Amino acid sequence: MTSLQKRPARRGAVLRREAVAATIPVAVAALLAAAGPASAGTGAAGPTAPAGSAGSAGAGDPYFPLAGNGGYHVSHYGLTLAYDPKTGHLDGTAVLTARATQRLTRFDLDLRGLKVTGVTVDHRKAAHRRDGQELVVTPRTALRKGHEFRVTVTYNGTPGPVTDPDGSLDGWIPTDDGAFVAGEPQGAMTWFPANNHPQDKSSYDFTITVPAGHTAVANGVLRGQRTAHGRTTYRWRQSEPMAAYLATATVGKFKVEQYTTRDGVKVYNAVDPREAAKAAPVLKELPSVLEWESRLFGPYPYRAAGAVVDHAPQVGYALETQTRPLYDSAPALSTLVHESAHQWFGDSVSLTRWKDIWLNEGFATYAEWLYDEQHGGPSAQNAFDTLYARPADDRLWAYPAGDPGSGAAIFGTPVYARGAMVLHELRKAVGDRTFLRILRTWASEHRYGHGTTAQFTALAERQSGKDLKSLFHTWLLTKGKPDKA
Numbered sequence: 001m002t003s004l005q006k007r008p009a010r011r012g013a014v015l016r017r018e019a020v021a022a023t024i025p026v027a028v029a030a031l032l033a034a035a036g037p038a039s040a041g042t043g044a045a046g047p048t049a050p051a052g053s054a055g056s057a058g059a060g061d062p063y064f065p066l067a068g069n070g071g072y073h074v075s076h077y078g079l080t081l082a083y084d085p086k087t088g089h090l091d092g093t094a095v096l097t098a099r100a101t102q103r104l105t106r107f108d109l110d111l112r113g114l115k116v117t118g119v120t121v122d123h124r125k126a127a128h129r130r131d132g133q134e135l136v137v138t139p140r141t142a143l144r145k146g147h148e149f150r151v152t153v154t155y156n157g158t159p160g161p162v163t164d165p166d167g168s169l170d171g172w173i174p175t176d177d178g179a180f181v182a183g184e185p186q187g188a189m190t191w192f193p194a195n196n197h198p199q200d201k202s203s204y205d206f207t208i209t210v211p212a213g214h215t216a217v218a219n220g221v222l223r224g225q226r227t228a229h230g231r232t233t234y235r236w237r238q239s240e241p242m243a244a245y246l247a248t249a250t251v252g253k254f255k256v257e258q259y260t261t262r263d264g265v266k267v268y269n270a271v272d273p274r275e276a277a278k279a280a281p282v283l284k285e286l287p288s289v290l291e292w293e294s295r296l297f298g299p300y301p302y303r304a305a306g307a308v309v310d311h312a313p314q315v316g317y318a319l320e321t322q323t324r325p326l327y328d329s330a331p332a333l334s335t336l337v338h339e340s341a342h343q344w345f346g347d348s349v350s351l352t353r354w355k356d357i358w359l360n361e362g363f364a365t366y367a368e369w370l371y372d373e374q375h376g377g378p379s380a381q382n383a384f385d386t387l388y389a390r391p392a393d394d395r396l397w398a399y400p401a402g403d404p405g406s407g408a409a410i411f412g413t414p415v416y417a418r419g420a421m422v423l424h425e426l427r428k429a430v431g432d433r434t435f436l437r438i439l440r441t442w443a444s445e446h447r448y449g450h451g452t453t454a455q456f457t458a459l460a461e462r463q464s465g466k467d468l469k470s471l472f473h474t475w476l477l478t479k480g481k482p483d484k485a
């Protein structure tokens with residue numbers, strides 16, 4: 001069993017990665033939330049049919065009321081894209097295989113901007129209209145509950161990013177040599193029609209054509225690459241289930257490196273030459289980071305891995321894109337550790353609502369602390385103490401990690417740093433062995449699925465045999481600086 005005993009130092013001090021700083025225009029977020037139709041997203045996620053057998057316009061997430069859709073699940077996306085970085089033009093065909101979870105006279109997809117030129121359902125022309133980020137599809141005949149159907153959407157235009165409630169950009173973000181394509185939490189809908197909420201997970205096939213000399217990188221395994229008439233087509237397959245926000249189709253002029261790890265994981269790294277020298281020593285650690293995390297958290301969930309290191313200074317964050325995290329510049333090792341840990345916590349085990357985001361960010365941040373501790377850096381206790389020393393009016397204590405309050409706050413310091421502090425408190429309360437067993441059981445019981453905060457706290461109590469209610473109440477759910485236990 002992996003222990004948390006110190007291992008010999010293998011490298012110098014780890015660069016601390018500041019959690020994504022969030023200035024929080026709360027009023028803006030409140031406005032956005034209020035802008036959603038009152039009928040949308042109010043618990044209509046599951047099989048509950050709103051009046052008239054129309055699928056609901058949202059998955060029921062109060063932070064992003066229009067994100068996702070009710071009435072069906074997508075099992076597979078087949079995305080065929082052609083992108084011209086010079087003009088910024090995207091041509092797309094999306095083929096969705098879905099199953100109706102209720103009788104459906106119409107249903108929504110999420111798609112922002114772009115022009116839809118045709119929609120078919122089961123190969124028959126379907127009526128469609130646009131309503132903000134909703135693409136409303138009315139099939140010729142109603143779909144019965146349980147029916148598996150195929151939706152084809154052809155579309156084109158000049159994609160661009162959305163601005164999130166916290167002011168950051170997400171989605172299709174053009175760069176000087178292509179596009180940085182990162183979809184958390186909302187941006188998938190800027191480049192393909194989706195059931196855009198992590199409640200829905202699907203497999204993906206991507207066929208992406210770009211001018212020769214450019215590389216198009218998506219998730220999973222590269223199945224083929226072919227150049228003809230000055231254009232190169234890349235085919236990627238993501239077979240394990242993936243939430244839409246973790247999909248990418250990043251385009252740029254990249255140096256590519258491919259190899260297979262000792263564990264048989266296929267690695268594909270794409271690196272902007274401007275970042276290559278700085279990125280190389282960090283990327284070299286990827287196999288050992290994944291091995292170390294596998295020892296701690298259980299088997300790596302995917303058959304593919306890697307990184308896209310872009311040169312995209314306008315982005316300001318990295319993303320745990322499934323199998324192949326996306327970095328806006330050469331990452332620090334701690335960032336690589338963080339995004340890799342998300343492959344277990346966030347990607348394989350997904351959220352059911354954005355409010356639970358600490359299950360992603362707190363866990364990935366705690367992985368950084370554990371990595372430091374076991375590689376000659378400061379201990380997790382040390383990281384905890386440094387944070388705890390912050391005064392009571394520091395933004396760290398502004399809201400509880402387990403209840404950020406709005407979509408504007410999901411990437412704030414309390415979610416990352418205090419989220420990790422929650423896990424450290426848990427570790428101290430249950431001991432190292434039980435703590436690791438909890439993390440591993442969490443990853444294995446919810447592998448490729450979903451987990452909620454309530455399920456995690458229940459698991460922690462079950463595994464430890466301890467009543468942890470007041471611990472979680474204080475550290476996870478109460479705002480303000482807790483008294484030290």
Ligand code: ARG
Nearest residue numbers: 168170184185317318319411
């Ligand atoms: N999940 C990413 C990380 O922790 C951060 C994504 C931030 N996204 C955003 N739109 N601000 O690495």
Ligand code: ZN
Nearest residue numbers: 338360361364
């Ligand atoms: Zn993260």
